[in-house]
Amino acid sequence: MTSLSPRIRIGSAPDSWGVWFPDDPRQVPWRRFLDEVAQAGYEWIELGPYGYLPTDPDVLARETEQRGLKVSAGTVFTGLHRGPGVWDATWEHVSAIAELTRATGAGHLVVIPAFWRDDKTGEVIEDSSLTAAQWRDLTVQTERLAREVRERYGLRTVVHPHADTHIDTEENVARFLDSTDPDLVSLCLDTGHYAYCGGDSVKLIETYGERIGYLHLKQVDPAVLAGVRAGGVPFGPAVARGVMCEPPAGEPALEPVIAAASRLGVDLFAIVEQDMYPCEPDRPLPIARRTRQYLRSCGV
Structure with a gap:
């Protein structure tokens, strides 16, 4: 199959x-992750939870470059619906990660x-629906976060x-997109999470093609999902x-998702x-290799 688009860059x-x-004895050591993601045929990676990979930019650059890897993005968790009172703590967290992300040469x-229930215990932390005031916040x-991140870090x-x-x-998702400035806020469409919540990624x-700024490729098992929904199982146990x-x-x-994304030009x-926590340390690499081969068959 010929490539659908040279503009879609695949990573893991x-x-x-x-x-x-950042640290958990059930997780693979970070050097093993870097070794194996390169062995599986990927060129791009994300930073993952802050502190898992080295936070010294020079060390991280050396470790990625020697494996032929580049960083596409950093990741932060936020609870911005909780109002202006959380801004200072949020920014302290975000700025450290944004600084490292910029230092790697990444652009996103x-x-x-924030989760409304604990992903480990399932305890409900707050209401699953936001009030009008919380949506506004x-x-x-x-x-505000997007503006600061762009102006200070170019991300x-x-x-x-x-x-x-x-x-x-x-x-x-539609309500959020319709209520935010397209010049500031784009979407990271995670195909697995969106399907988990009943959404159609191609649609x-x-x-909202102009709002799609990044993709996470993931699939859900419909049989397992049916049981999760029926039992009200939290995401972590799911x-x-x-x-x-x-x-x-x-x-x-x-393949249809990649084709639709390619048409955006x-x-x-x-x-x-592929969320797999916890998992046996020898399990990810064979899956990653097969997944990379599968995506090549989809044209990327």
Whole structure:
């Protein structure tokens, strides 16, 4: 199959190696992740949870360059719907990660909203729906964050709809996009999370194409998802059940997503993320190799 677009750049992330936290004995060491992501055929990576990879820019540059790897983005978690009172703590967290992201030469900052229930225990932390005032805080403060990140660090903010957050379903994603400035705020479309929450990725790309700034490629197992929905299972335990699966076994089909993204005619990163926490250390590499081969068959 001929390439659909030379402008879609494929990568992977620590998430695909079962890495969710800066330090956890069940996770693979960071050097092993870097070795294996390069062995699997990927050129681009994300930083993952801040502190997992070295935070010294010189050390990180040396370790990535010697493996032929480059960084596409950093990632932050925010709770901006909680109002201006959280700004200072949020900015302290974001600025450290944005500084490292810029130092790597990456151009994107992936912003994930706060969970409304604990992803480990399932404890409900706050209401799953936002009030009108909270929506206002979320959108206004996200724009402020995006403006500061762009002006100070030259990074493009891409907001990541995520299961068990307030930016999740088609309705909430559309509301968020319609309420934010397209010049400041773009979307990181995670195909797995969007399907997990009932969304259609191809339809979203076709409807809000100018807002798509970044992709995470992921699939859900529909049978596992049905059980998760029926039981009201939180996202963390759902991942442990295998709700995110190896392509092409799940949904959505990725070739139509890649084709729709290609038709936008813009440069995009498409980073593979198969949530697998926790997982056995020898499991990720074979999956990563097969996934990279599968994506080549999809034209990228």
